[in-house]
Amino acid sequence: MPANPNVGIVIVSHSAKVAEGAADMVRQMVGDNVPLASVGGNAEGGLGTDVAAIMAAIDRAWSEAGVAILVDLGGAETNSEMAVEMMPEERRERIVICNAPIVEGAVMAATEASGGSALAVVRATAEELMSA
Amino acid sequence: MDDALKRRLIEAMTATVVAYADELTALDQAIGDGDHGLNMKRGFEAVLADADTIVAKPLPEALKAIGTTLVMKVGGASGPLYGTLFMSLGKALPAEPTIADLARALGAAIEAVKARGKSELGQKTMLDVLAPVQAALAAGETDLGMRLPRVANDAAAATAPLKAIRGRASFLGERSIGHVDPGAHSSALLVGAICGVLGA
Numbered sequence: 564m565p566a567n568p569n570v571g572i573v574i575v576s577h578s579a580k581v582a583e584g585a586a587d588m589v590r591q592m593v594g595d596n597v598p599l600a601s602v603g604g605n606a607e608g609g610l611g612t613d614v615a616a617i618m619a620a621i622d623r624a625w626s627e628a629g630v631a632i633l634v635d636l637g638g639a640e641t642n643s644e645m646a647v648e649m650m651p652e653e654r655r656e657r658i659v660i661c662n663a664p665i666v667e668g669a670v671m672a673a674t675e676a677s678g679g680s681a682l683a684v685v686r687a688t689a690e691e692l693m694s695a
Numbered sequence: 696m697d698d699a700l701k702r703r704l705i706e707a708m709t710a711t712v713v714a715y716a717d718e719l720t721a722l723d724q725a726i727g728d729g730d731h732g733l734n735m736k737r738g739f740e741a742v743l744a745d746a747d748t749i750v751a752k753p754l755p756e757a758l759k760a761i762g763t764t765l766v767m768k769v770g771g772a773s774g775p776l777y778g779t780l781f782m783s784l785g786k787a788l789p790a791e792p793t794i795a796d797l798a799r800a801l802g803a804a805i806e807a808v809k810a811r812g813k814s815e816l817g818q819k820t821m822l823d824v825l826a827p828v829q830a831a832l833a834a835g836e837t838d839l840g841m842r843l844p845r846v847a848n849d850a851a852a853a854t855a856p857l858k859a860i861r862g863r864a865s866f867l868g869e870r871s872i873g874h875v876d877p878g879a880h881s882s883a884l885l886v887g888a889i890c891g892v893l894g895a
Contacts, residue, residue: 645766
């Protein structure tokens with residue numbers, strides 16, 4: 564099977580349940596048309612975010628078209644930025660963190676990505692939610 | 696800097712964070728998500744567990760290793776922030792630093808933490824402790840081992856009347872006023888632990 568050409572989506576929440584639930588909603592919209600990974604909780608399974616786990620999620624959702632990350636509260640954003648910086652250089656510029664609400668942003672971004680849109684368009688669609 | 700001194704610094708920082716973990720958590724329960732003490736304890740215990748490997752490295756690489764461990768283990772927003780602080784110090788310091796080197800490196804590290812946290816001075820964060828400590832180092836005053844912990848503690852206490860602009864505490868707005876910032880307090884504790892060992 565050829566690699567999925569669409570932009571991938573990564574959902575990063577402090578809670579594994581929130582991340583999984585948001586991913587379920589994305590799958591209901593786009594099925595398997597978009598590479599998708601969700602990650603939540605700290606290394607001990609409590610609430611929090613984990614840089615190594617975020618890096619692994621980016622790998623799972625990797626697409627040559629890039630990856631859009633949706634985050635919830637502060638630490639998820641800071642840890643996602645850290646994870647992006649620790650990725651190989653040639654991948655870094657193809658990963659964006661969207662300034663958008665995590666659930667709505669993930670669904671909107673994935674829907675846009677499923678039509679084959681470029682990373683910048685996927686991001687813009689998710690971020691429009693902030694100005695709506 | 697010899698291996699034994701590096702080990703004592705790691706032990707002192709870890710012991711302090713462990714001893715004050717409950718207090719940091721209580722501060723964070725007041726204005727944050729209540730995990731700062733536990734997160735910092737987990738991070739520094741991981742650093743201590745790796746101390747044999749870390750102290751064998753030259754100081755710059757040892758600091759970078761501490762930073763990487765904190766990034767990977769702390770979990771909260773303080774992981775990337777303290778991780779960035781230590782990694783930046785590692786990038787800026789020579790193996791045998793002078794006070795002037797420390798002042799310059801801490802200045803560079805503060806800029807890196809500002810960028811990581813998208814934060815400025817006066818926003819009720821760890822920066823409000825690190826900046827006056829850096830200023831005292833840069834002024835090159837005498838008796839720094841005694842003075843710096845006082846500067847740091849006073850600066851941490853001075854975050855109480857500030858309103859949080861960044862981080863989870865910013866959700867509370869005016870209600871964040873009256874509480875010491877947990878990150879400012881943990882920064883002051885680490886300054887105290889480091890000065891206790893270096894005693895300069």
